[in-house]
Amino acid sequence: MTEETKTGEPQTRPGVSVVGPGDGETIVLGTTRMRVLEDGSHTGHRLAIAESVLAPHTQGPPQHRHALHDEGFYILSGTVRFTVGEEVHDAVAGTLVMVAPCTPHTFANPTGQPAVMLSTFTPDLYVQYFRDLQEVLADGRPLTPQANIEAMSRYATEPATGPA
Numbered sequence: 001m002t003e004e005t006k007t008g009e010p011q012t013r014p015g016v017s018v019v020g021p022g023d024g025e026t027i028v029l030g031t032t033r034m035r036v037l038e039d040g041s042h043t044g045h046r047l048a049i050a051e052s053v054l055a056p057h058t059q060g061p062p063q064h065r066h067a068l069h070d071e072g073f074y075i076l077s078g079t080v081r082f083t084v085g086e087e088v089h090d091a092v093a094g095t096l097v098m099v100a101p102c103t104p105h106t107f108a109n110p111t112g113q114p115a116v117m118l119s120t121f122t123p124d125l126y127v128q129y130f131r132d133l134q135e136v137l138a139d140g141r142p143l144t145p146q147a148n149i150e151a152m153s154r155y156a157t158e159p160a161t162g163p164a
Contacts, residue, residue: 017042024051027130030143031055040124048124053116054080054109062145063106066099067156070122073097073107078115082107085160104160129155 017038025036031054038049054060063083073080075095082089082097084105091097099105109115121127132151136143149159 027134029130029133029137031058034130036127036130038124039127040121043124045124046122048121048127050119050121050127050130051076051116052119053114054078054107055114056109056112058109058115060106060108061148063104063160064152064157065102065104065160066126067101067158068123069125069156070101070120071099071105071126072120072122073099074118076116076118078109078113079111080107080115080117081110125155126157129157 019037025039027034027036033053035051036048037051038047040046040048073082073091073096075091075093075097077093080091080097082091082105084099084103089097090110129151132154133143133148136147136151141147152158
């Protein structure tokens with residue numbers, strides 16, 4: 001074991017990034033805790049990955065569309081309810097949900113148990129959106145629907161108010 005490994009700090013070498021348990025950037029947004037495992041800095045900004053824990057009865061973001069990136073969700077534990085347009089899908093552990101650009105979607109945890117999911121963002125564009133929301137909260141401002149929409153608009157994302 002190297003000294004780097006013992007410290008628990010992320011390790012980097014050319015072409016390699018290792019993020020251990022408890023490492024990574026933590027973003028807390030209300031009842032959701034996100035751990036950014038890859039923010040795009042090691043992938044040429046082609047891919048970002050985050051682990052999210054949704055507390056019981058967590059409402060997700062407003063239904064929205066991303067113009068420039070795909071989003072993937074792999075459910076590690078619990079149940080996450082995805083609403084895609086008018087369709088509702090309850091995704092349990094072991095389920096992968098892929099959302100293509102311009103597809104209206106949102107998610108929530110409707111159950112009494114925490115849910116954990118691994119999310120991918122291709123390209124990494126959307127990670128900064130979560131940082132922006134955390135900054136709103138850190139500044140003591142409420143995370144209103146308008147604040148959420150303003151942050152989304154900076155990342156080629158808009159509320160889903162009708163067909164694409």
